[in-house]
Amino acid sequence: MKLRHSAQTDIGRSREVNQDAYGVGDPLPNGIQLFVVCDGMGGHLAGEVASQTAVQTMLATFPNVVQSDIPKALTTAIVSANQAVFDRGRGNMGTTSVALLIFKNVAFLANVGDSRAYLIRNNAMRQITVDHSFVEEQVRAGLMTREQASQSKIKNIITRAVGHQREVQVDVFREPVQAGDRFLISSDGLHGFVDEATILKTINTLPFEQIVPRLIDLANGVGGYDNITALLVQVDELEAIADNDPLLETLLNQPLTGPLRSAEPITEEFELPVGPTGTAPMPVAGMRDDETQQHVPITASGRLNPAMAAIPTSAARPTPTTAPKPAGGGLSGWGILGSLVVLAALVGVLYIFKLPPVSLLFPDTTSTPNQIVVAVPSLMPTTQPTTTLAPITNAPLATATSGISPTLQQPTPTP
Template identity: 40%
Template sequence: MKLRHSARTDVGKTRDHNEDNFGVGGDERAAQLGELLVVCDGMGGHAAGEVASQIGVETILANYYGDSSDDRQSALEQAFEQANSSIFARGQGSMGTTGVAALLHHDALHIANVGDSRAYLVRDGEIRQVSRDHSFVSDQVAAGLITADQARFSPHRNVITRALGYQPDVTVDLFRLPLQVGDIVVLSSDGLHGLVTDAEILQIAGEQPPEQATQALIDLANSRGGTDNITVMIARVDGLEWYGEGAPAPDDLHDRTTIELPATERLAARAEAPTERLEPQPAPAAAPPAASARPTRPPEPGLNWRGLVLALALLSVLIGIILFYAPSVLAPGGAESTPTAAPSAPAATAAPPTLPPAPSVAPTSNAAITPTAR
């Protein structure tokens, strides 16, 4: 493999010391085991972050090249795990570092990462982020709460969710892609990609030789404040040895049986908005429509149920009223009519007293009249 690479690190404009470290495994073992490039961004306060990143770089390189097994991806993963154990043993969880590595071995590119330091692939005028950020804002972007551009300006953009050295064990993300001549691999700490857009990385890394491109990218980040340590590594593939019979198609970048590209971005889909800053409104603004969209249907069953209960209650009252007053309306001679008939009885019996002269006839007349009156 013909490979040109360059790496630079800079303290930036606001920090008093540099906690970034990088390393390249390019000695005689690289011909057999591949070219390994590593970037680590340390954390943990003054000196501790620098120690963690140095241990990370040295341990990853030493353990990878110390393993001569055929499974190079597994060797890379184990090298990261050993780096995590070494840093944790040194700091007992008080210091840590991100870690990203690019292994160019024969016809393949292997990427390993923990934290938010990134690996990019530049090919055919496009740039793709291969690594996956282990950060709070990355999780927000994945959940659709904020956009990728808003994440760049979020006050929580420096909060990472995974690192080397903070826990006894760590999970390493691994990716594999086929290589082709002309590919450019870029590794960076967040001091670079936090201030420089993917499109600008594409333009500078794609148009300038690695030696000039690394310096140009650092200068650009510093011109925008240099708010963090800045590290960038660029490797350009000028030739491959394994092209021929049985070799994978060099442009087969979407073979999902061997490739994982979790954060693919095309330039046309990426908006350049350096003045757009994240405020509390964007995330809640997207949430209310989703929240209010849900209740648009549930209220209907609620209203129908309440309406049904109200209708049944009214019907019950109406039935009660009918049952209460029906006897007086349908059967005026019943028990309900007795109170009203009592007053009329004197009026009906008032006539008999007007016939006192014939008392002997009263029983017969009363017997005949009584049934009729009822």
């Protein structure tokens, strides 16, 4: 088999640090070569450390674990990267990961997070991996359209990350390859801003060595709001394999993990960055990026409350800050109760002794003159609306086709 590849990462035009990383392993004696892209997160420099640690660990681990069980080897490499990143950050940093290898004319791909792998074949492009993100789950549940998801202010929230927790769930995909196939693996700094039709046209029309630099330029051309990484692999020639090759039969029938399974129920509040970036992926449990943070409520089922999808980010609850209590300035629960008792007694005195009424709390311009107005909050329980979520479906993802005029996906506007 003959492969060629082209790769590039770019800081973009809005970030101070490039938290993306990619790696290309040396070809092994059996011809296997590993390609990896990671998109880190977790505050200043931590995301950079996370992505680089993950790439280095995967490239170092894979040659020692790959035998005939390719899906298991890919999973083991990412699990090892997860442990290495977690040990360094103790849950305070993480990274996405997408990996590709081709063996015996079969491509194996694995992913965690929202970095993607695409297959380009016969002038068409198809996304192979499935994003681990809340908007993806909303789309699969029928609660959001693909277009709404691409423009959503919370599209950066992901449900899985490498290194954020002690354990990680990896999805592995298998795809028989043909001569001329191209595989694109990328961070969301590319596919989050440049639409698939434009990516496809670029790949189909430019010489191979010009494709990746052009994709980077396209992402920067619409603002460069995030780090950008693209790695393109082309299959120039297939491996000659006998029809009854037992290893090929094994590869085609090995069990895979994935595709996407529904995330575990989550009850925490998740944080996401707002501002000009708006696309930096954030894992569960509120990992931070370098941008301003706001909270987005998540329902107990682990899905984003559908009512929040249309609310501008500025309407979300701001991040709480911890400050010392002012000395003697506030009212405790007993103090409030005592005040209500005194207020009730005063009203009773006015009623019994027929004293001239006064406004106790605030004047009511709709009432008669000198009428007593007492503001009492309602003690009746309110009924909370409930939302019924549609079941997750396994509908195929949209496929970009040729002949579509190229357009660039605009970045999410900043409120």
